[in-house]
Amino acid sequence: MPEITLQTFIAAPPKVCFDLSLSIDMHKISTAHTNEEAVDGTTTGLIKLGEHVTWRARHFGIWFKMTSKITSLIPNESFTDEMIKGPLKSIKHTHTFQPQNDGTLMTDVFQFESPFGVLGYVVDRLILAAYLTKLLIKRNSVIKEYAESGGLIS
Structure with a gap:
């Protein structure tokens, strides 16, 4: 199962980053x-x-629906969301928030697996890993921007 790990430093307290990530x-x-x-x-x-x-989104020009559930949560420290229905065989996304002297180290561990056996394995590594990494980086940059500007969502 492929795994994407990203770390993002945010100059804001863990609670702000945690709440924005759950929003x-x-x-x-x-x-x-x-x-x-x-x-x-x-x-x-x-x-x-x-x-x-349940999210409805357009990826690769195709509309998809995916339902995820919060399966674990430790306030201001970590939470995990897991796909319970959707286009992939599995998704598990663990978010952790570690206090730093001047902010928070936000870590994402994103595990996923496509259906369709060997074909899915190839798609995961050649297409989906890069695509999902780009989505996570974009999401984290927006969380960082909001957290560092006061954490308010207009």
């Missing part, structure tokens, strides 16, 4: 380029442990 509204802002929309479950505000959200 459905922030997710919409950071994925505006894919026309991502929350269509079921928790569709606004902060998603909580045990809650789910």
